[in-house]
Amino acid sequence: MTNETNAGKDCTRAWEIMPWVLQATAPPEQGEWLMHHLAQCESCSTEFAQQSRLRSALALPADVAVDVDTGLKHLFERLDAPEPGTLPARLQWGGRLTKALAVAVLVQAIGIGVLGARLWWDQTPQYRTLSQPASLEPAGAIRVAPEASMTLADWNKLLHDFDLRVVDGPNEVGAYTVVAKGSPATSARLLQELRASHSIRLAEPVGDTP
Amino acid sequence: MTEARDEIDSRDRLLLQRMAAGDRAALETLYRAYHGGMCRFLSRLTRRADLIEEVINDCFWVVWRKADGFQGDSRVSTWLMGIAYRCGLKALRQRGDEPVDDYALREGRGPSHDPDEDRQLRDWLGKALEHLSADQRLVVELVYGVGNSLEEVAAIMQAPVGTVKARLFHARIKLRNVLPVLAGESPAQRGKLS
Numbered sequence: 001m002t003n004e005t006n007a008g009k010d011c012t013r014a015w016e017i018m019p020w021v022l023q024a025t026a027p028p029e030q031g032e033w034l035m036h037h038l039a040q041c042e043s044c045s046t047e048f049a050q051q052s053r054l055r056s057a058l059a060l061p062a063d064v065a066v067d068v069d070t071g072l073k074h075l076f077e078r079l080d081a082p083e084p085g086t087l088p089a090r091l092q093w094g095g096r097l098t099k100a101l102a103v104a105v106l107v108q109a110i111g112i113g114v115l116g117a118r119l120w121w122d123q124t125p126q127y128r129t130l131s132q133p134a135s136l137e138p139a140g141a142i143r144v145a146p147e148a149s150m151t152l153a154d155w156n157k158l159l160h161d162f163d164l165r166v167v168d169g170p171n172e173v174g175a176y177t178v179v180a181k182g183s184p185a186t187s188a189r190l191l192q193e194l195r196a197s198h199s200i201r202l203a204e205p206v207g208d209t210p
Numbered sequence: 211m212t213e214a215r216d217e218i219d220s221r222d223r224l225l226l227q228r229m230a231a232g233d234r235a236a237l238e239t240l241y242r243a244y245h246g247g248m249c250r251f252l253s254r255l256t257r258r259a260d261l262i263e264e265v266i267n268d269c270f271w272v273v274w275r276k277a278d279g280f281q282g283d284s285r286v287s288t289w290l291m292g293i294a295y296r297c298g299l300k301a302l303r304q305r306g307d308e309p310v311d312d313y314a315l316r317e318g319r320g321p322s323h324d325p326d327e328d329r330q331l332r333d334w335l336g337k338a339l340e341h342l343s344a345d346q347r348l349v350v351e352l353v354y355g356v357g358n359s360l361e362e363v364a365a366i367m368q369a370p371v372g373t374v375k376a377r378l379f380h381a382r383i384k385l386r387n388v389l390p391v392l393a394g395e396s397p398a399q400r401g402k403l404s
Contacts, residue, residue, distance in 0.1 A: 015382075019353050019354065019378070020359075022354070023353070023354075023357045025212060025357070025359065046390075047386065050385075050386070050389050050390065050393075051354070051382075053331070053334075053389075053393075054335070054338070054350075054354055054385065054389065055354045055355075056331060057331045057332060057334060057335035058250075058335065058350070058351060058354045058355035059355060060328055060331065060332055060335075061246055061249075061250065062246065062249035062250040062253045062262075063253065063332055063336070064249065064253045064257055064258075064259050064262060065259055066245075066249045066259050066262050066263050066266070067263075068241070068242060068245045068246075070263070071241075071245065071263045071266055071267060072238060072241055072242070074263065074267055075237075075241065075267045075270055075271065076234070078267060078271060079234075079271075079274065
């Protein structure tokens, strides 16, 4: 039993070192031990002969025909071919043209963007609704507060008679800012006439407003 | 054996130094020295002669450009075979090809001028390798054909040594059962490790 176990261990060891003995890279003592074992073990001896034959077969030249001279010629042609970084002048010029076009497109895109942004900000309306506060009262403006009972027709007639134009209002108390169409300067006479009108509750020059 | 390989490695290192200086004659010498071995190695991966030539040239293209970057951590031959292996896998990937698992699809096997004994041996080997996976064939080629150690094969295939050892073990088990049958013997009574 012990002998059989030892024999099994020896066969395993022989199996492991066979490739390296065949390569002649195993230490000399291993080679000697294997030769000694093979002399006593027919099975391992047959296996070693088989592996030796396998090694001989693998040492044969490749069975796929590849010509070394042709391959070398192709390699040198490849080495002589221009590398991607050193393209012919015509192709390099084409590359530069492509880059220039790309830059031009980029500049155009930026320009369009800037113009678009300016257009967006300039879209502030050129008109102003009467509900919006006046940024600056025109010269000669008069603030007029009509009576609550005054009709629209009477208001229009008054504006027409005094040749006035509404530039602002009504404000929180219902007053409008008006200016004379002809002369922007506020005349005392115009103020008196407006104040004398029975349908006008208040008429004051804007500049005098406290 | 080791001394002989050391001498070859010294020669290869000198060639690489000359190549780094732009010496094409050194490139040609190295190319011719490894062409046969690389052909055989790559023929375990693909049976297409045009692809093998392309992969060898890809490999030497890389070697030519990186000759001055060789660190010297391994033998030059190990470095070269590693590059060839990776170029081979890359070429197969780009073409959507798989390594030749059906090793029976052999083209132009055995030049007609082969001696009978060589032809028989080649035929016996070809049939045996049909039973192995591509990785197993490559490991067998590198160990038995080229004479690489497990560590060198691991460096070439960029795989752990344990993986290479397992591939070699399984390949040997398969061959152990197949080779005697192919040789007209019986594998019976020889299966202690199978």
